[in-house]
Amino acid sequence: MHIIDRRLNPKSKSLGNRQRFIRRAKEEIRNAVNKALRKRRISEIDASEKIRVRSKSLSEPSFGLGRDSGSRDFVLPGNHEYVPGDTIAKPPQGGGKGAKEGATDGDGDDDFVFTLTRDEFLDIFFDDLKLPNLVKAKLKDVRSPKPVRAGYSADGPPSKLNRVQTVRNSFARRIALRRPKPEAIRTAEAELAEAEAEAAPDTEKIELLRAKVTLLKRLRSTIAFIDPFDLKYNRFERVPKPTTQAVMFCLMDTSASMSELLKDLAKRFFMLLYVFLTRHYQNVQIVFIRHTSIASEVDENTFFHSTETGGTIISSAFEEMLKVVKARYPVSDWNIYAAQASDGDNASIDMGRCIELLDEGIIPLCQYFAYIEVGASAGRSIVWDAYEDLVDSHAHFAMRGVTSVDEIYPVFRDLFSTTERT
Amino acid sequence: MAKAKPNQQSQKPLFDGAEWTFDSLKHIYDAVEEIGAGELGLNVYPNQVEVITSEQMLDAYASTGMPLMYRHWSFGKHFAREASQYRRGARSLAYELVINSNPCISYVMEENSALMQTLVIAHAAFGHNHFFKNNQLFVEWTNADTIIDYLAFAKDYVNKCEERYGVEAVEAIVDAAHALMRQGVSRHPKRLRTLSPVKAAERQERRRVHEEENFNDLWRTVPKAPIDESRLEPDEVEGQQALGIPEENLLYFIEKYAPRLDSWQRELIRIVRILSQYFYPQRQTKMMNEGCATFVHYEILHRMHQKGQLNEGAMLEFLHVHSSVLTQPAYDDRRFSGLNPYAVGYAMMRDIKRMCEEPTQEDRDWFPDIAGNGDALGTLKSAWADYRDESFVLQYLSPKVMRDFRFFSLHDEASERVVEVKSIHDERGYKRIRAGLAAQYDVSAQDPDIKVTDADLSGARRLTITHSARNGVMLDRNECDRTLRYVAQLWGYRVKLVEVAAASGKTLREQEALPMP
Numbered sequence: 001m002h003i004i005d006r007r008l009n010p011k012s013k014s015l016g017n018r019q020r021f022i023r024r025a026k027e028e029i030r031n032a033v034n035k036a037l038r039k040r041r042i043s044e045i046d047a048s049e050k051i052r053v054r055s056k057s058l059s060e061p062s063f064g065l066g067r068d069s070g071s072r073d074f075v076l077p078g079n080h081e082y083v084p085g086d087t088i089a090k091p092p093q094g095g096g097k098g099a100k101e102g103a104t105d106g107d108g109d110d111d112f113v114f115t116l117t118r119d120e121f122l123d124i125f126f127d128d129l130k131l132p133n134l135v136k137a138k139l140k141d142v143r144s145p146k147p148v149r150a151g152y153s154a155d156g157p158p159s160k161l162n163r164v165q166t167v168r169n170s171f172a173r174r175i176a177l178r179r180p181k182p183e184a185i186r187t188a189e190a191e192l193a194e195a196e197a198e199a200a201p202d203t204e205k206i207e208l209l210r211a212k213v214t215l216l217k218r219l220r221s222t223i224a225f226i227d228p229f230d231l232k233y234n235r236f237e238r239v240p241k242p243t244t245q246a247v248m249f250c251l252m253d254t255s256a257s258m259s260e261l262l263k264d265l266a267k268r269f270f271m272l273l274y275v276f277l278t279r280h281y282q283n284v285q286i287v288f289i290r291h292t293s294i295a296s297e298v299d300e301n302t303f304f305h306s307t308e309t310g311g312t313i314i315s316s317a318f319e320e321m322l323k324v325v326k327a328r329y330p331v332s333d334w335n336i337y338a339a340q341a342s343d344g345d346n347a348s349i350d351m352g353r354c355i356e357l358l359d360e361g362i363i364p365l366c367q368y369f370a371y372i373e374v375g376a377s378a379g380r381s382i383v384w385d386a387y388e389d390l391v392d393s394h395a396h397f398a399m400r401g402v403t404s405v406d407e408i409y410p411v412f413r414d415l416f417s418t419t420e421r422t
Numbered sequence: 423m424a425k426a427k428p429n430q431q432s433q434k435p436l437f438d439g440a441e442w443t444f445d446s447l448k449h450i451y452d453a454v455e456e457i458g459a460g461e462l463g464l465n466v467y468p469n470q471v472e473v474i475t476s477e478q479m480l481d482a483y484a485s486t487g488m489p490l491m492y493r494h495w496s497f498g499k500h501f502a503r504e505a506s507q508y509r510r511g512a513r514s515l516a517y518e519l520v521i522n523s524n525p526c527i528s529y530v531m532e533e534n535s536a537l538m539q540t541l542v543i544a545h546a547a548f549g550h551n552h553f554f555k556n557n558q559l560f561v562e563w564t565n566a567d568t569i570i571d572y573l574a575f576a577k578d579y580v581n582k583c584e585e586r587y588g589v590e591a592v593e594a595i596v597d598a599a600h601a602l603m604r605q606g607v608s609r610h611p612k613r614l615r616t617l618s619p620v621k622a623a624e625r626q627e628r629r630r631v632h633e634e635e636n637f638n639d640l641w642r643t644v645p646k647a648p649i650d651e652s653r654l655e656p657d658e659v660e661g662q663q664a665l666g667i668p669e670e671n672l673l674y675f676i677e678k679y680a681p682r683l684d685s686w687q688r689e690l691i692r693i694v695r696i697l698s699q700y701f702y703p704q705r706q707t708k709m710m711n712e713g714c715a716t717f718v719h720y721e722i723l724h725r726m727h728q729k730g731q732l733n734e735g736a737m738l739e740f741l742h743v744h745s746s747v748l749t750q751p752a753y754d755d756r757r758f759s760g761l762n763p764y765a766v767g768y769a770m771m772r773d774i775k776r777m778c779e780e781p782t783q784e785d786r787d788w789f790p791d792i793a794g795n796g797d798a799l800g801t802l803k804s805a806w807a808d809y810r811d812e813s814f815v816l817q818y819l820s821p822k823v824m825r826d827f828r829f830f831s832l833h834d835e836a837s838e839r840v841v842e843v844k845s846i847h848d849e850r851g852y853k854r855i856r857a858g859l860a861a862q863y864d865v866s867a868q869d870p871d872i873k874v875t876d877a878d879l880s881g882a883r884r885l886t887i888t889h890s891a892r893n894g895v896m897l898d899r900n901e902c903d904r905t906l907r908y909v910a911q912l913w914g915y916r917v918k919l920v921e922v923a924a925a926s927g928k929t930l931r932e933q934e935a936l937p938m939p
Contacts, residue, residue: 001455002525003447004472007532013481014501020589021498060496061904062601063870063889063897070894071835075859077761078752079830079846087840088832114502 021058022120028053029116033124037271038264041300042250042286045271046278049121052113122275129272129409147236156233165232173230179223180216188213245283246335246367248273249324251317253342254290256307262374263304266341269372269408273339276412281335287324291317293347297324313350314342314383318357325365336366344373344381351386358387363394370411371399433730440535447471450540451547457725458548458718462799466551467526467566471543474529479519480505482529486701487519489527490573492580492693494596520546522554522704524566537736541743544722549715556807557710559703569700575623576693583686595687598908599673599694604869606673606698629685668873672887672909673698675874681883682914691912706810706865713767714806717775720744720768750827761862766827770814773823774802784821811863819856821847831858836895870897871924883915890924896931897921903933910935 022029032051082088116124152165192209195202250270252258258266270286277284288303289295292310295317321338329336346354363369373384379401390397400411436453437446451471458464474482484501485491517538519529528546530539554560583592599606669675673695677688704711723740726732732740750765751757774792777785778801781793792801805814830846831854845851845858861867876886887909889897902919910917914937921931 001451001468002470003444003451004470005444006472006474006478006529009474009478013478014484014498016493017484017495017498017501019498020493020495020593021502023589024495024593058499059904060597060600061901061908062604063872063905064901065870065895066898067836069836069896070891071833072893072895073831073833073844073858073861075761075829075831075855075862076753077750077827077829078754078758079828080752082830082843082846084843084845084851086843088843089840090834090838114506 022116025053025058028058030124030128033116033121034128036121037125037268042267042271042274043284045125045275046118046122048118049116050113051116125271128405129268146239148239150235150237152232153235154231154233156235160233160235162232162234166226166230169230169232170226173227174223174225177223178219180220182220185213185216185220188216244281244335245285245333246277246281246337247285247287247325247329248277249321249336249338250286250288250303251321251338251340251342252288252290252303253292253312253314253345254303254306254308255292255312255345256309257343257345257375258307262341262343265374265402265405265408266372267304268405269341269370269402269411270339272408272412273337273370277337285329287321289317289320289324291320295320311347312342312345314346315350315353315357318354318362322357322361322365331365338362338366338369340369340371341374342371342383343375344383346381346383348382351382354383355386355390358390358397359393363390363397366396368396368398369394371397372408372411373399373401374403376403435733435736436540436726436731437536437736438733440537442534442536442539444473446536447473447539450536451543453726453731454540454544454548454722457722458544458552461725462548462718462721463803464548464552464718465555466548467524467555469547469551470525470527471547472527472529473532475532476508479516479529479531480508482519483516486697487521488573489521490570490577492577492596493584494580494600495593496597496600518542518546520550521569522550522560522564522566522700523569526551526554526566527570535739537732537739538743540726540732540736541719541723541740544719545715548722549718550711552718553707553711553714553806556803557703557707557810558808559707559810563703564700572622572696576697579623579626579689579693583690587686592690594911595690596694598912599691601905601908602672602676602912603694603698605872606671606695607702608671608674608699609866610670626685626689633685665877665879667877668875668888670871670873671695672872672874675877676909676912679877679879680913681879683912702865703810706812709761709763709767709811709863710806710809710814711767712763713769713771714802716744716747716764716768717771717802752828769823769826770818770820771802771805773820774798774805774818776822777820782822788820789818812860812865815863816856816860819859821852824852824855829855829859831855867892875920883913884918885909885913885915886918886920889919889921891921891930892924894923894930903935906933906935907938910937913937 029051032053033049036049036051037045152162188209192206192213195206195209248270252263252266274284274286286300287297288300289297290303290308291312291314292308293313293316294310297320317340325331325336358369371387373379373381384399384401387397387399391399398411398413400407402408402411436450442450451469459466480501482489483504484497486497491497517531517534521527526547528542528551530542530546534542554566560566580592580596665675665679673691676683677691677695680688683691723732723737727737748762748765748768749757750762775798777789777793778795778798781789785793795801805818809817824847828847831844831851833842833844835842845854847855870889871892872887872889874885875888876884878884891897897919906917906919909919917935919933919935920929922929
């Protein structure tokens with residue numbers, strides 16, 4: 001008889017099965033994820049998600065007996081009142097009263113709920129956005145601590161051996177234990193040779209010297225040059241990056257020409273920026289500014305789900321943003337990011353003011369300013385033409401015309417390619 | 423506290439409270455073994471008790487309870503479903519899981535109390551274990567010594583196939599084979615031949631190496647002869663007999679004769695088939711197996727209490743668990759979900775014990791050869807060894823048990839709007855109910871009767887399978903369509919399904935399926 005403790009065995013033996021299952025249900029899961037993204041707040045993007053799956057591709061059919069033909073006999077427990085010859089009305093939907101024979105296991109109704117982990121959820125989100133793998137990995141890595149030197153330790157991998165410390169220890173130990181130097185031995189040997197070479201050898205002296213040489217040699221061989229005791233290794237501690245904070249401004253044109261679909265595109269755009277920022281800053285705040293001909297700061301729900309009527313004056317949003325920055329987010333304490341989404345429509349008299357504000361006010365303030373133009377005319381609008389001049393003069397300005405979600409990522413390409421930002 | 427009564431052997435309780443340690447587990451095991459193997463004389467495989475977490479229990483569920491299993495999405499699906507139900511609190515996990523292997527592996531959960539561990543060891547490591555080792559079906563059909571090795575081989579083999587041919591290609595075969603699992607059982611063995619897994623692996627490897635060494639691209643351009651001509655010897659005219667038609671084991675037939683499969687695909691089908699065959703005795707003896715284990719744990723725990731090894735608190739906990747496991751809700755109860763195998767099995771076995779020891783006149787009339795024979799344990803042991811659920815009910819279900827359960831038998835005509843009550847627990851009804859219940863436990867009567875009836879290997883290569891519909895019960899249409907497509911996929915050519923009435927032989931329905939290109 002053996003009693004074995006299996007509790008420490010590697011966990012999630014069924015991970016491989018789960019991955020296969022998710023791959024199999026990919027279509028359904030992707031639809032569910034997209035639905036979830038619509039409901040989700042931007043700041044909730046990387047939480048796990050409950051998914052309800054109902055799918056033909058997940059059923060496991062087998063030959064089973066039907067319920068709508070022929071006759072069957074069965075035995076049930078718990079008879080209270082019936083005698084032979086009695087009849088019992090069948091419950092609706094056919095099917096004998098709870099008769100269990102021929103029940104297929106787990107088929108028929110394949111609708112069930114399970115929870116996608118954060119990683120799985122992000123995977124599918126990123127898949128749609130066509131992020132390069134390296135970027136995906138970087139974004140999914142929650143912790144990005146930095147190794148920081150933290151003194152020395154007595155053990156570690158050979159590559160971390162600190163030679164200076166080790167030799168210093170060895171030196172001290174050799175001195176303390178009086179390990180003879182080679183010269184000392186050589187001198188002793190020379191003395192011995194001299195004594196032996198003398199015409200009248202003084203045997204007593206020779207014995208003494210001989211003993212001295214053997215002792216020195218023995219000491220030298222027993223007291224090692226480098227003892228394991230001397231070894232010192234560099235020690236590193238993984239320290240989280242210094243606390244930093246960022247504020248992300250979402251600017252969007254909410255005039256009637258922005259349909260729900262375009263807003264959804266814009267939402268993905270904001271989400272991606274948010275995911276990026278949360279990887280780099282411990283505290284990320286989001287400010288939503290919508291505008292028509294006038295701009296106002298609103299909450300997320302209003303931002304995405306209400307439409308207004310009115311003309312479009314983009315500069316009003318920039319002015320609002322500058323006001324918010326001044327009031328709440330001093331540049332010295334906050335990293336400022338801005339993302340603007342619009343269908344490219346603007347009052348032509350406003351363009352001059354817009355460019356001026358961007359060029360002198362907004363862009364110098366921001367770590368990064370990204371602009372996407374959504375909709376059919378993406379890339380051919382009045383705003384687009386005016387913004388194009390800014391690309392060359394500002395490294396932190398990016399813009400892109402977008403008609404589907406997989407085109408969003410390139411807007412941020414520069415952002416993701418800079419490996420170390422502080 | 424357990425103050426043992428004067429006339430009993432008095433011992434110190436094995437534990438006090440719910441906590442247990444690995445040491446106390448060992449003591450518990452020894453005490454259980456002393457009674458199980460000693461006093462009850464159970465004949466068991468060596469035991470291996472493994473302590474696992476609830477997470478691992480879910481893992482084990484997902485892979486049909488086996489410690490090793492090849493990887494497949496459907497296990498992931500079951501896991502996701504079990505896990506979500508468990509987390510919602512909709513169902514609790516089993517306290518133990520036991521595997522028919524030698525040594526017999528029992529999983530026990532870490533959060534079980536000390537009493538539960540005692541119960542589980544008595545139940546699984548002695549009850550189920552004895553049944554596995556002695557029941558004729560298991561002895562004849564399964565090979566407890568090699569199953570774990572075989573699973574290891576299967577897992578490894580599927581893994582290698584996935585690497586070599588891709589996950590999708592492997593899934594295509596395994597999905598289809600899973601769909602036919604119930605038709606992958608030989609109910610009447612020609613000869614049980616189990617290849618040791620190591621040999622199976624060697625054979626596979628030799629075959630592959632041979633193929634690679636003799637690879638010549640020219641062969642690709644030569645029209646392929648039906649692979650199995652060699653197997654059709656000795657006489658093509660009598661091909662049908664040579665193929666063993668009619669053949670009830672669809673998976674076996676496809677594995678051997680499907681014209682288009684590669685050898686690795688045949689091996690995958692074989693793996694599924696062997697597992698299906700391995701589980702077949704468990705399906706046939708579910709009720710007896712659980713009844714036996716429940717009977718054994720009941721006897722052992724009572725004896726331990728008698729000896730003073732269990733205190734009153736532990737005993738109350740035991741009785742609570744024991745009776746909730748044995749609950750049998752009535753047919754009109756909301757909780758009703760069929761007959762509880764624990765309840766029926768245990769009730770019948772207790773009743774056998776009662777008949778052996780304190781028979782009534784009725785028992786003497788019904789069971790003259792066991793009533794009052796005084797050897798309950800011997801009677802039960804021979805029943806455990808020689809019967810399966812169906813024959814056990816037919817042989818041993820007594821009027822008293824029928825009365826206790828208030829069994830009644832019904833007749834359901836699909837075309838009618840009512841179900842008719844045929845018999846109840848009275849003098850006229852006993853025998854009919856007994857026969858009806860036995861039929862209900864007959865797995866081969868509950869699975870559709872499907873056979874390969876024709877395979878044209880030299881011409882159009884059409885495969886014909888026939889479902890003979892007992893009592894006119896036809897296959898479920900929706901499931902049938904999709905399953906038949908799987909058959910066609912494996913066979914590689916057109917497949918025809920014929921449904922005939924079992925009694926008259928009249929054709930009820932015909933349906934064909936083609937493999938997807």
